[in-house]
Structures are given as structure tokens and as C-alpha cells.
Amino acid sequence: MKSQKRTTIYDIAQKLNLAASSVSRALSNSDKINAETKALILKTAAEMNYQQNAMASNLRKGSNPTIGVVVPRINQYFFSNIIAGLEEVTFKKGYNLVICQSNELHAREVAGVNALVNQNVSGIVISIAAEQGSSDHLQQVLDRNIQLIQFDRVLEDLETFKVVNDNHKASYEAVKHLIEQGYRRIALLEGPQELPIFRERKEGYLAALKDHGFPILEELMYTNAWTKELGAIATAKLLEMASPPDAIFASTSDFAALGVLEAATAKGIRIPEELGICGYSNEPFTEITSPSITTIDQFSIEMGKTIGDLHFQELDNSGAVIKKTVNIKPKLIVRKSSQRI
Amino acid sequence: MKSQKRTTIYDIAQKLNLAASSVSRALSNSDKINAETKALILKTAAEMNYQQNAMASNLRKGSNPTIGVVVPRINQYFFSNIIAGLEEVTFKKGYNLVICQSNELHAREVAGVNALVNQNVSGIVISIAAEQGSSDHLQQVLDRNIQLIQFDRVLEDLETFKVVNDNHKASYEAVKHLIEQGYRRIALLEGPQELPIFRERKEGYLAALKDHGFPILEELMYTNAWTKELGAIATAKLLEMASPPDAIFASTSDFAALGVLEAATAKGIRIPEELGICGYSNEPFTEITSPSITTIDQFSIEMGKTIGDLHFQELDNSGAVIKKTVNIKPKLIVRKSSQRI
DNA sequence: TTTATAATTGCAATCGATTGCCTAAAGTAT
DNA sequence: ATACTTTAGGCAATCGATTGCAATTATAAA
Numbered sequence: 001m002k003s004q005k006r007t008t009i010y011d012i013a014q015k016l017n018l019a020a021s022s023v024s025r026a027l028s029n030s031d032k033i034n035a036e037t038k039a040l041i042l043k044t045a046a047e048m049n050y051q052q053n054a055m056a057s058n059l060r061k062g063s064n065p066t067i068g069v070v071v072p073r074i075n076q077y078f079f080s081n082i083i084a085g086l087e088e089v090t091f092k093k094g095y096n097l098v099i100c101q102s103n104e105l106h107a108r109e110v111a112g113v114n115a116l117v118n119q120n121v122s123g124i125v126i127s128i129a130a131e132q133g134s135s136d137h138l139q140q141v142l143d144r145n146i147q148l149i150q151f152d153r154v155l156e157d158l159e160t161f162k163v164v165n166d167n168h169k170a171s172y173e174a175v176k177h178l179i180e181q182g183y184r185r186i187a188l189l190e191g192p193q194e195l196p197i198f199r200e201r202k203e204g205y206l207a208a209l210k211d212h213g214f215p216i217l218e219e220l221m222y223t224n225a226w227t228k229e230l231g232a233i234a235t236a237k238l239l240e241m242a243s244p245p246d247a248i249f250a251s252t253s254d255f256a257a258l259g260v261l262e263a264a265t266a267k268g269i270r271i272p273e274e275l276g277i278c279g280y281s282n283e284p285f286t287e288i289t290s291p292s293i294t295t296i297d298q299f300s301i302e303m304g305k306t307i308g309d310l311h312f313q314e315l316d317n318s319g320a321v322i323k324k325t326v327n328i329k330p331k332l333i334v335r336k337s338s339q340r341i
Numbered sequence: 342m343k344s345q346k347r348t349t350i351y352d353i354a355q356k357l358n359l360a361a362s363s364v365s366r367a368l369s370n371s372d373k374i375n376a377e378t379k380a381l382i383l384k385t386a387a388e389m390n391y392q393q394n395a396m397a398s399n400l401r402k403g404s405n406p407t408i409g410v411v412v413p414r415i416n417q418y419f420f421s422n423i424i425a426g427l428e429e430v431t432f433k434k435g436y437n438l439v440i441c442q443s444n445e446l447h448a449r450e451v452a453g454v455n456a457l458v459n460q461n462v463s464g465i466v467i468s469i470a471a472e473q474g475s476s477d478h479l480q481q482v483l484d485r486n487i488q489l490i491q492f493d494r495v496l497e498d499l500e501t502f503k504v505v506n507d508n509h510k511a512s513y514e515a516v517k518h519l520i521e522q523g524y525r526r527i528a529l530l531e532g533p534q535e536l537p538i539f540r541e542r543k544e545g546y547l548a549a550l551k552d553h554g555f556p557i558l559e560e561l562m563y564t565n566a567w568t569k570e571l572g573a574i575a576t577a578k579l580l581e582m583a584s585p586p587d588a589i590f591a592s593t594s595d596f597a598a599l600g601v602l603e604a605a606t607a608k609g610i611r612i613p614e615e616l617g618i619c620g621y622s623n624e625p626f627t628e629i630t631s632p633s634i635t636t637i638d639q640f641s642i643e644m645g646k647t648i649g650d651l652h653f654q655e656l657d658n659s660g661a662v663i664k665k666t667v668n669i670k671p672k673l674i675v676r677k678s679s680q681r682i
Numbered sequence: 683t684t685t686a687t688a689a690t691t692g693c694a695a696t697c698g699a700t701t702g703c704c705t706a707a708a709g710t711a712t
Numbered sequence: 713a714t715a716c717t718t719t720a721g722g723c724a725a726t727c728g729a730t731t732g733c734a735a736t737t738a739t740a741a742a
Binding site: 683684685686687688689690691692693694695696697698699700701702703704705706707708709710711712 | 719727
Binding site: 006049051052053054055056058059064066073074075076077080081083084087091094096097098099100101108111114115117118119120140143144258262284285288289290301 | 347390392393394395396397399400405407414415416417418421422424425428432437438439440441442449452455456458459460461481484485599603625626629630631642
């Protein structure tokens with residue numbers, strides 16, 4: 001029940017017979033104040049258990065040292081890693097992180113972004129929801145001169161920094177690897193083509209086939225299989241074909257790859273001998289399945305850090321920078337599920 | 342370069358020849374304003390692209406509809422699930438989440454908590470860092486009448502809501518299960534005993550052994566093995582004993598259990614026939630190892646939701662509530678690594 | 683000693699929204 | 713028609729920190 005009022009700079013000023021402005025200067029380490037006075041104020045502030053009221057400060061300063069993050073799901077390995085990496089950078093700068101999850105819903109994404117705008121955050125970091133809609137909410141962010149950084153799932157048309165993986169290249173490498181391992185009929189599990197990342201992965205797949213003189217077969221491409229369950233269903237369908245694939249590249253996710261692995265194993269198909277598998281994301285579990293799953297590491301923590309660096313770099317150069325796209329090079333992690341040489 | 346100033350309620354008031362207070366009332370849906378006027382204001386606000394300045398509002402109201410979260414690591418399955426569950430609840434209430442990670446360091450935990458106090462958040466949700474120190478920072482939270490909810494790793498002495506798993510019971514059940522499966526020399530990988538959760542798990546283990554008339558053997562208890570690597574090392578040591586254990590309960594984490602599985606498999610030991618394994622946390626990967634790993638589900642998303650519910654419940658009853666401990670019942674998930682009957 | 687300059691400190695406005703209090707107008711009852 | 717109650721809306725203080733400008737004091741230069 002001790003609802004002691006918060007100590008304010010006025011309380012400190014009164015106690016020391018000074019003006020609040022002097023207290024403020026002392027606390028913000030200004031040089032417009034005598035060293036002794038400053039020391040005294042600091043000491044008294046500590047004694048009185050002073051904690052700055054960030055709202056008052058931010059209101060007056062017209063800025064808020066906070067970065068807002070909007071991701072589809074907080075508890076997805078890739079996203080939580082992005083956040084962890086980003087937090088690493090922001091913490092060092094004394095910035096806070098406010099997090100929203102869109103749950104892949106456009107309406108929630110809009111609500112989240114608006115809440116962040118209300119808080120006058122200094123930047124918003126976003127990976128857009130699978131359910132897409134108007135991009136007015138993001139345009140508004142730009143209009144209000146709030147830094148906007150998109151990552152992974154980006155809207156190309158918006159002129160913002162973008163931090164993405166080179167999905168095309170990663171996908172290309174994966175398929176090339178499968179080809180080199182002697183697989184000849186390589187199927188693709190593809191994600192929703194509205195999202196550029198999935199389009200790029202498909203293009204990488206196609207390019208690799210083409211460059212190696214392989215035919216492009218529509219029947220080997222399976223749309224929207226990005227969960228374990230859908231991966232398994234897709235696999236069942238693919239393996240029932242007259243001439244089934246001898247490798248499946250689950251470009252959607254490792255979860256889909258896991259579905260492939262389980263469905264194929266259940267059918268008694270030997271991996272990697274009879275069927276090669278490659279996933280995407282390097283989820284921790286890919287290392288410990290049997291066989292372990294070949295996949296692509298996206299360097300998510302690195303990406304998070306890069307996003308943070310970009311934000312502060314842009315802040316310093318105050319808008320004069322060209323909004324560029326940073327490509328993080330993903331890396332093919334070859335494991336047992338695709339090694340038969 | 343269009344750095345258009347933000348629209349404020351004054352801009353709206355001026356345009357409509359009204360007082361700012363009326364605009365404020367309209368926007369906050371007060372009943373002290375005429376319905377038509379309200380509609381007009383709302384319409385104009387939308388046209389002028391008005392977004393409330395949350396800082397000004399929060400400063401004036403002396404409160405901030407935000408909950409701060411401090412966890413050891415954002416990108417750990419358990420914690421990111423807690424956050425996801427919590428976010429579910431807070432979003433519905435229009436509250437924001439500010440996230441800090443302590444990285445298991447006390448200093449960072451203190452810094453995070455202080456930042457949250459500065460922001461005058463309405464509540465702080467915390468799971469304390471492994472590296473412990475003074476609890477002054479948390480005491481200060483209480484002194485300032487900010488709701489404090491501890492979860493999972495809690496400081497018993499602080500009088501706050503606590504949301505925890507019944508670690509004792511879960512541990513007891515796990516060991517009971519191993520005994521029922523015919524295992525006779527059950528080893529324990531235990532976590533840092535400064536943290537109550539690990540003490541409780543050990544006590545559950547001891548109680549189960551005792552209740553079933555098993556001897557308590559110091560040599561079967563292995564301290565601080567809570568990563569995959571340490572789990573593997575511990576296993577190697579344990580299996581070298583003259584009479585090695587026939588089951589290992591990795592009470593620290595599933596990662597440790599995975600280490601056990603790998604180390605044992607590498608030695609050619611058959612699981613579950615020759616060695617039973619049980620982990621803790623129901624990490625997604627436990628389902629897909631071979632064999633799959635018996636573990637304990639902590640219902641982390643549920644926990645997150647419960648934390649949120651508690652916060653708002655306490656807010657409504659404004660402090661009159663007794664700060665109680667909520668026990669989430671964990672559940673033993675029996676899988677292949679411990680089933681030999 | 684006088685004047686110029688620099689170093690400190692105080693004053694008061696400001697950020698934008700909220701809210702208690704007050705007034706005017708409109709509505710209701712007798 | 714008079715008195716009383718509602719209703720609507722305005723005024724101005726307030727939340728706590730910051731900051732431009734003014735005032736004061738100390739220091740240096742002449």
C-alpha cells in the first residue's frame with residue numbers, strides 16, 4: 001500500500017534549491033552545468049531513487065528511442081532469431097523493442113503498425129503477413145518519416161530498406177547440389193506465390209534445372225505445401241505418380257521437408273538412396289532427424305543484427321541514404337538426406 | 342522529404358472551430374459530447390489522417406497500456422511461446438508488449454527492468470536470469486506499484502504473482518514412469534540448484550525413488566548438464582561407471598536429453614532397450630528424433646495466456662488480490678525413448 | 683578598476699492529450 | 713411562466729522533462 005509518488009526532477013530541484021532545468025541538465029550530462037552541482041544532483045537523484053519518466057522525455061523530445069517489430073509469429077525459430085539478433089543491437093544503443101505478431105492476418109498487421117505509429121517509434125521492422133491487403137498502413141509509416149525496414153517477406157514496391165536472403169541463389173545451389181548427387185527428377189514444394197520469397201525460390205529452382213539441361217515438368221511442382229502435414233500429403237501424391245520424383249526440394253520450409261521425410265519413410269522408401277530431400281531454413285531439428293536433412297541456413301541472427309545496424313546507420317545519415325536492399329547470403333547445409341555419392 | 346507535421350487534436354479543433362477538449366472527448370468516445378458533433382469530429386480526424394500521440398496521452402493519464410517482458414532468451418522455444426501466448430491476451434486488450442532479453446546476465450536484467458520502469462509500464466513479466474544478484478531492481482518495481490508477475494524461474498521471497506509449472510509433480514511422474522517401465526538405476530541430470538525449478542525437479546526425482554523403495558545414489562546425479570554438449574559428456578561419464586544407469590532423466594532440458602541420446606547411440610547402446618531417456622520441455626524436435634524422446638510438456642502458450650489473464654485480473658481488482666502462485670500442470674509425454682514394455 | 687567574456691543557473695514555454703470545473707443553452711416539470 | 717435539471721462544450725491546469733533565452737555570477741583581459 002505504499003503508493004509513494006514517483007520522484008520527479010522537481011522534487012530533486014526543490015530539495016536542493018535549484019531549478020528543474022539544472023537537474024535536467026545534470027541528468028542528461030549536459031556541459032552547461034557546473035561539475036560540482038552536477039555531482040550533487042546525481043547523488044541526490046540516486047538517493048531519492050529517481051527514475052526518469054520516459055514518456056515525458058519522449059513527448060518533449062518528439063522522439064521515442066524504440067523500434068517496433070511486426071512479425072507473423074513470434075515463436076517461429078526464424079523470427080525469434082531475427083528478434084534476438086536485433087535486440088542485441090538495439091540494447092547496446094539503449095533502444096527498446098516493441099513486438100507485435102500479425103498471426104499472418106492483415107488486419108492484425110495493420111493494428112500493430114498503427115499502435116507503433118501512435119507510439120512514435122523511431123523505426124518499424126516488418127515481415128509482412130501471408131494474408132495480404134492494402135499497403136496503406138506502411139505508406140503511412142513512410143509519410144510520417146518513421147524509418148521502415150522490411151525483411152524476408154517484403155513488398156517490392158515500397159521504397160524502404162530491405163533485408164532479404166538471396167532466395168534465388170540459395171534455391172539454385174540446392175537444386176544444383178541435388179543434380180550433382182545424381183538425382184534426375186527433382187520435385188519442388190512451393191509456397192504461396194504472392195510472396196516474393198517463394199517466387200524467387202521457384203525461379204532459382206527453374207534456373208538450375210535449365211542451366212543443367214533438365215526439362216521443366218509442371219507435374220513435379222506442388223503448390224502451397226508449407227507445413228509438415230501438407231508436405232506429407234504432397235509427398236504421398238508425388239510418389240504415386242507413374243514416374244515419381246527421385247528428389248524433393250521443400251522450398252517452403254524444413255517442416256515441409258520433415259513431412260516429406262516421414263511420409264516417404266512410412267512408405268518404406270530409403271533416404272537418400274531412393275529419394276533425396278532438401279528443406280529450407282535450417283531449423284534446429286533438421287540436424288537430428290534420421291537421416292539428417294539437407295537445408296539452407298538463412299543466418300537469421302545475422303539478419304536481425306543487420307537490420308539493427310541499418311536502422312542506426314540511416315538514423316545518423318538522416319534520410320539522405322539511398323534505400324537499398326541488403327542481401328544476406330544463405331548457405332546450403334548438406335546433410336545425409338541428399339548425399340548418395 | 343514530405344515531413345508533414347503530425348495532425349494533433351488542436352489541428353482538428355481549429356478546423357472545426359471547436360475546443361481541443363471536445364475533440365479529445367469525441368476521440369475517447371466520451372458521453373459528454375453530442376452525437377452529431379462526435380461523428381463530425383471522427384470523420385474529420387480520419388480525413389486529416391489523425392493518429393493519437395500515445396506519449397502525450399500516457400503522460401497525462403499517468404499510465405501506459407504496456408506490459409514489459411524480460412526473459413533470458415527470446416529465441417528459446419519455451420520463452421517465445423510464453424511471449425506468443427501473452428501477446429494473444431494483451432493484443433485483445435489493446436496493450437503493447439515491450440521485450441527485453443537478459444541473456445542470462447544479471448546486469449542486463451537490471452537494465453531491462455529499469456528501462457521498463459522508466460516507461461511506466463503497467464506490468465512487468467519476468468523469468469529471472471541464471472546469473473543471480475540482488476533483487477533490488479524487482480523490489481523497486483513493487484515499490485512503484487507496477488504489477489510484477491514472475492514465471493517459471495521465480496524468486497520465492499518476492500511477494501508477487503507467480504506462474505510456474507509443478508516441477509516436482511512432473512519430475513515425480515517421469516521417474517515413476519521410468520520405474521514402471523522396469524528401469525532400475527535411474528540417473529538424473531540436474532540444473533543449477535540456485536534456481537528453484539531445478540531444485541524442485543530434483544526433489545521430485547528423489548521423492549519418486551523413495552516412494553518406490555529405490556535407493557538414492559549420489560553417483561547417479563550429475564550436476565549442471567543443461568545443453569546438448571554437456572548432456573553428452575555427462576552420459577559418457579555415467580556409462581563408464583562400473584554399474585552404469587539403465588535410464589537417464591535429463592531434468593534440465595530436452596537438449597540435454599538429445600545429448601544423451603546421441604552419446605548413447607554413438608556408443609552402440611540401444612534405446613529404449615538398454616537405456617531409457619526422458620527429457621524436459623517437449624521441444625518440437627523430441628517428436629522426431631529416433632527414437633522419439635519421452636518428455637514433459639510445460640504448456641508454454643497456456644502459461645503465457647495465464648500470465649496475461651492474471652495481469653488484467655489484478656488490474657481490475659486493483660491490488661486487493663492476494664498474490665498467489667498459479668501452478669500449471671505439466672504433462673508427461675511418453676514416447677519411444679522410455680517405452681520397453 | 684573597469685569592461686568584456688565565459689560559465690552557471692533560472693525562467694517559462696513547449697510537447698499533445700486529458701479532465702475538473704464552469705457557463706450557456708436546451709429540455710423538463712410544476 | 714418559473715425554477716430546476718441535463719447536456720454540450722469551452723477554459724485552463726496538468727502530466728514531467730527539455731531547451732531557448734535571459735539573468736546572474738565568476739573569470740579574464742585591459
